[in-house]
Amino acid sequence: MNRVLIASANEKAVTLIAPLMRESYPECRLSVCGSAGEARRLCGESDYDLVIINTPLPDERGGELAKDICDSTTAGCLVMTKAENAETLSEQLEEYGALVVARPISRVLFYQSVKMINASRKRIMGYAKENIKLHKKLDEIKMINRAKLVLMQYLKFSESQAHRYIEKQAMDLRMTKYEIAIKVIKTYDLDA
Numbered sequence: 001m002n003r004v005l006i007a008s009a010n011e012k013a014v015t016l017i018a019p020l021m022r023e024s025y026p027e028c029r030l031s032v033c034g035s036a037g038e039a040r041r042l043c044g045e046s047d048y049d050l051v052i053i054n055t056p057l058p059d060e061r062g063g064e065l066a067k068d069i070c071d072s073t074t075a076g077c078l079v080m081t082k083a084e085n086a087e088t089l090s091e092q093l094e095e096y097g098a099l100v101v102a103r104p105i106s107r108v109l110f111y112q113s114v115k116m117i118n119a120s121r122k123r124i125m126g127y128a129k130e131n132i133k134l135h136k137k138l139d140e141i142k143m144i145n146r147a148k149l150v151l152m153q154y155l156k157f158s159e160s161q162a163h164r165y166i167e168k169q170a171m172d173l174r175m176t177k178y179e180i181a182i183k184v185i186k187t188y189d190l191d192a
Contacts, residue, residue: 001024001025001028001049001050001114001118002027002028002029002049003028003029003031003046003047003048003049003050004021004025004028004029004030004031004048004049004050004051004052005030005031005032005033005039005042005043005048005050005051005052005075006018006021006030006031006032006033006051006052006054007032007033007034007035007036007038007039007051007052007053007054007057007062007065008032008034008052008053008054008057009034009035009054009056009057009058010054013054013080014032014054017052017054017080017110018030018032020107020110020111021052021114024111024114024115028049031046031048034057034058035057035058035059036057036059036060036062036064036065037059039051039053039057039065039069040065040068043069043072043073043075047073047074047075048073048075049075049076049118049121050075050076050077050078050114050117050118050121051066051069051073051075051076051077051078052078052079052080053065053066053069053077053078053079053080054080054103055079055080055081055082055085055089062079062081063079063089063092063093066079066093066096066098067093067096067098069098070093070096070097070098071096074121074124074125074128075121076097076099076117076118076120076121077093077096077097077098077099077117078098078099078101078113078114078117079093079098079099079100079101080100080101080102080103080105081100081101081102081103082102082103083102083103086100086101086102097120099113099116099117101113140176140177140178140181143178143181143182143185144166144177144178144181146181146185147162147166147180147181147182147184147185148162148163148166149162150184150185150188151165151166151184151188153188154188155188166180166181166184169183
């Protein structure tokens with residue numbers, strides 16, 4: 001965990017949270033802000049691995065900020081709130097992926113919560129990378145199929161001939177089938 005943002009209007013809470021973070025992650029860079037508006041601005045300017053929200057904040061209670069962070073960033077979100085509000089807030093934020101813990105929070109629970117958020121975030125980031133990779137592969141397949149259609153339309157190839165042509169060109173020119181598909185489309189398809 002490299003970058004952590006603590007959003008808290010309570011200075012005493014910050015002086016308790018910051019050392020706990022430094023014990024778990026000595027290399028992490030901590031940023032502190034005192035309002036939801038400032039937290040949103042900082043999250044828009046930088047990427048954080050974790051945002052800790054100590055509710056309430058002076059400009060809002062903190063739940064909407066947690067939803068916004070979970071929706072618009074890749075940061076994990078830990079919301080600290082009064083014990084009587086914890087269950088209700090947890091139900092509201094559960095679908096967004098924010099973890100809610102009741103104050104006062106023990107050192108052990110804090111560590112476990114941060115470790116769980118970090119592990120979940122790493123897993124989600126892995127899925128996101130895999131998703132990007134699959135989308136790229138799907139785009140390549142679409143481009144190759146489009147090139148086959150162009151060859152079938154302009155050179156009257158059958159589908160198997162078009163497929164073989166693209167494969168052979170890729171081998172002969174030491175290029176990928178995707179690169180050959182782009183060349184075919186640029187050569188024959190005037191709409192491309």
